[in-house]
Amino acid sequence: MKKENFTSVTYFVLQGLSGVPQIQSFLCVLFFLIYLLTLLGNSIIVVTILLDNTLSNAPMFMFLSHLSILDMCYTTVTLPKMLSTLLLSDRSISYTGCFLQLFFFISFGQSESFLLAVMAYDRYTAICYPLYYMDIVTKRVCVSLTVFSWFSGFLNSALHTGLATRLTFCSSNQIDHFFCDITPLLKISCVSTLLNEVVIYVAGVFVVFTPFLCILVSYVYIIHAILKIPSATGQHKTFSTCSSHLTVVCMFYCTVLLMYMRPASYTQDYDKIFALLYMFVTPLLNPFIYGLRSKEVKKAFKKVLKMNYCR
Structure with missing residues (x-):
């Protein structure tokens, strides 16, 4: 049998969002502003929590600071390369660079998935077992859950990236996306x-x-506990502590499920739109959702500003 001659791919070409120069310039400016606002908003959340002793010692806000760090990380993994593609029209990315981008993107995204579950557990414990909350969610437990979230994301990413590096790309190196994601890579594999x-x-x-x-499951128990509160004011006040997290969960998981939980052969053109929502819009909105809805964060931020102004 004649051995098939496979050509080794040394780089990939990202198709990007648009090939129209005028639109590219507009998109470059738009996403650059989004990137700056994302870094600024999430940095404010992290710095505010670190500088306020009350927030830094509260499990909910410790988890929130890690959520903001993850948002900045997985946006930074993809957006700078996307901006350079739009600005310089250089759509190429090295083989190594592509798989590094894939590895860190999956790592940070999956870590956020686990962290959101950890935050739900924190809210469940605080509302359903308020008297035992400090005994259950100790600092040691918080650190362990946070480390587990980060480690699980990187372990899962190593599995997917390792399997992806075993693929052979011979017919095309054109990735129909604006970054190296697992599904577009599977589509161009010739094995x-x-x-x-x-x-x-x-x-x-x-x-x-x-x-x-x-x-x-956590929110089923949370809602059940809230409904037992006799006053409507008490119900609203208790639920308000969960509303920010619930909003972020809905945005995150809706886009993730639409992007990945279907066969690669059925990927459609609007995958890029879901990817934009997942990678850029959600991290941009997260600090505003938590900052505007959390009285503690707003109070601490004003306190930090006042301290710096007095200096």
Whole structure:
């Protein structure tokens, strides 16, 4: 049997969002502003929590600071390269650079999935077991849950990235996306991607559906506990402590499920829109959602500003 001659791919070409120069210039300015606002908003959340002793010692806000760090990280993994593509019209990315981008993007995204479940558990404990909250959610438990969230994301990413590096790309190096994501890479592989797709779905049960299920179960108990509160004012006040987290969860998981939990062969053009929502819009809105809805964060931020102004 004649051995098939495979050409080794040394770089990939990202198709990007648009090939129209006028639109590219507009998109470059737009996403640059989004990137700056994302870094600014999340940095304010992190710095405010670190400088305020009350917030830094509260589990909910410690988890929030890590959420903001994750938002900045996985936006930074993709957006600078996207901006350079729009600005310089250089759509190429090295083989190594592509898989590094894939690894860190999956890592930070999956870590956020686990962290959102941890935050739901924190709210569940605070509302359903308020008298035992400080005994259950100790500093040691908080650190352990946070480390678990980060480590699980990187471990899952190592699995997907490792399997992706075993693929052969011979027919095309054109990635129909604006960054190196797992699904577009599977589409241009000239060998079977069945194993990769099976692992995506099996791992998805553990790293997407399991945290999401934990969040749903937590909120069932939370809502049940809130309904037992006799006064409407008390119900509203208690639920307001969860509303920010619930909003972020809805935005995060809706886009993730639409992007990944389907066969690679059925990927549609509007995947890029879901990716934009997932990577740029959600991290941009997160600090505003928490900052505007959390009286503690607003109070601490004003306190920090006042301290710096007095200096």
